[in-house]
Amino acid sequence: MFRKVHVRLAFLCTGITSFILFVMSCCYLYISEAGLKSRSFTSFQNDMNTLVSNLEQQTIITHEWLTRIEDNGKYLINVVDNGVPFLYNERNTPEQKQLFEAAWKFYEHTFAVESVISAYDTWHMEYTFSSTGSKQEDHYACVTTSRRSTGTLQVMILCSMEPLLIQIRTQRLLFFLLDLLAFVALALFSWYFTRRILKPLEENQKRQNQFIASASHELRTPLAVILSCASASARAPKEKERIHFLESIQSEGLRMSRLIDDMLLLTRADSLSWTIQKEPVELDTLLLDTFETFEPAAAEQSIRLLIELPEDTVPAVRCDPQRIRQVLAILLHNALSYTPENGQIRLSLLYDEKTVKLLVADNGIGISDEEKPRIFERFYRSDQARSEKGHFGLGLCIASEIIHAHQGRILVSDTPGGGSTFTVILHRS
Ligand code: ADP
Numbered sequence: 001m002f003r004k005v006h007v008r009l010a011f012l013c014t015g016i017t018s019f020i021l022f023v024m025s026c027c028y029l030y031i032s033e034a035g036l037k038s039r040s041f042t043s044f045q046n047d048m049n050t051l052v053s054n055l056e057q058q059t060i061i062t063h064e065w066l067t068r069i070e071d072n073g074k075y076l077i078n079v080v081d082n083g084v085p086f087l088y089n090e091r092n093t094p095e096q097k098q099l100f101e102a103a104w105k106f107y108e109h110t111f112a113v114e115s116v117i118s119a120y121d122t123w124h125m126e127y128t129f130s131s132t133g134s135k136q137e138d139h140y141a142c143v144t145t146s147r148r149s150t151g152t153l154q155v156m157i158l159c160s161m162e163p164l165l166i167q168i169r170t171q172r173l174l175f176f177l178l179d180l181l182a183f184v185a186l187a188l189f190s191w192y193f194t195r196r197i198l199k200p201l202e203e204n205q206k207r208q209n210q211f212i213a214s215a216s217h218e219l220r221t222p223l224a225v226i227l228s229c230a231s232a233s234a235r236a237p238k239e240k241e242r243i244h245f246l247e248s249i250q251s252e253g254l255r256m257s258r259l260i261d262d263m264l265l266l267t268r269a270d271s272l273s274w275t276i277q278k279e280p281v282e283l284d285t286l287l288l289d290t291f292e293t294f295e296p297a298a299a300e301q302s303i304r305l306l307i308e309l310p311e312d313t314v315p316a317v318r319c320d321p322q323r324i325r326q327v328l329a330i331l332l333h334n335a336l337s338y339t340p341e342n343g344q345i346r347l348s349l350l351y352d353e354k355t356v357k358l359l360v361a362d363n364g365i366g367i368s369d370e371e372k373p374r375i376f377e378r379f380y381r382s383d384q385a386r387s388e389k390g391h392f393g394l395g396l397c398i399a400s401e402i403i404h405a406h407q408g409r410i411l412v413s414d415t416p417g418g419g420s421t422f423t424v425i426l427h428r429s
Contacts, residue, residue: 013190082151214379280316339364363419
């Protein structure tokens with residue numbers, strides 16, 4: 001599913017950004033080409049102005065003058081005196097003659113009326129036209145007409161727009177290549193970044209799936225016991241046996257309920273919807289309360305539970321007392337579970353200017369270095385814990401979520417001489 005979303009997102013990002021880039025390139029090209037065309041036509045008009053004023057000063061149009069004006073082939077000239085083509089026109093190739101034919105036709109069709117009504121003795125007109133009849137104009141043309149005593153002299157000058165068209169085509173090709181390059185870069189960029197954006201979501205989804213799988217697995221065991229006890233109790237001939245099965249159903253039901261509570265708590269932590277109600281808490285009092293609560297259970301297991309508190313007053317810390325109590329209960333419950341008879345569990349509190357530390361140290365079975373990073377994972381249990389009922393592998397994970405919600409830390413280390421020490425670090429401010 002994520003692969004599909006990744007591909008779609010990458011396509012979408014590349015598509016949108018490339019489209020914007022393409023539109024912007026087109027706009028730029030349009031403006032730039034319009035500027036180029038206008039500058040080129042203005043330059044042609046300026047040349048023609050000079051040429052026409054030069055022509056006005058000529059009483060006789062000589063071949064030398066015309067050749068000079070052709071400017072090494074930059075311009076093509078066609079002269080018509082009283083409607084009769086000049087001999088000079090014969091120098092043109094058949095293609096050039098055809099070109100002039102088209103240009104004259106275009107001129108007569110478009111500007112002839114304006115020429116007739118002109119009030120000037122000499123006037124000229126510049127325009128662009130297409131020699132092939134297509135939409136793409138390919139020549140500049142200037143027709144200058146002078147009324148003389150001998151009649152009307154018309155000179156047509158043509159200039160190919162090829163250099164301008166080459167410049168435009170080169171610019172378009174350059175932009176196309178740049179856009180292509182940008183498209184490839186954008187595609188790679190989108191692919192990489194959408195992957196990065198989706199990675200945490202994918203990991204989260206994976207974690208959720210794992211969580212659901214583990215939760216279902218954990219729920220299946222008590223459920224199977226409940227179902228088999230229910231059918232056994234239905235078949236049980238004696239009242240005493242039936243009560244025994246019903247008690248089993250009740251205890252498994254309670255186990256399921258505890259597991260569901262833990263899972264709901266973690267789900268709320270994931271969706272950041274659990275509430276931490278902070279208030280100033282005297283942690284030494286809270287630790288003493290917890291100690292007193294767990295003392296009977298420790299005594300029952302023949303484990304020595306000790307508490308060490310600083311002699312001076314411990315400054316109050318802003319935290320949620322119920323949640324911190326829950327963390328201490330998880331740690332103490334674990335310590336009692338993994339410490340053998342005649343063992344010892346020590347509760348202590350340390351503080352400095354910035355932090356307050358709560359320590360639960362036991363001299364039990366200890367945690368290997370390989371296991372230490374894994375014990376805070378959901379549903380992680382050591383092999384030994386796996387065999388014991390009531391251990392779902394969620395306790396430390398819940399404790400860690402609570403402490404992180406307080407912006408604190410929870411660490412595990414070895415107790416000198418054997419066993420494990422859990423340290424909860426809370427910030428004083
Ligand atoms: P569980 O319900 O199995 O105790 P936890 O998340 O509280 O789940 O603990 C995860 C695992 O960490 C346990 O299965 C156990 O292997 C290990 N563990 C936790 N506390 C202790 C401890 N005090 N001593 C030794 N092992 C511990």
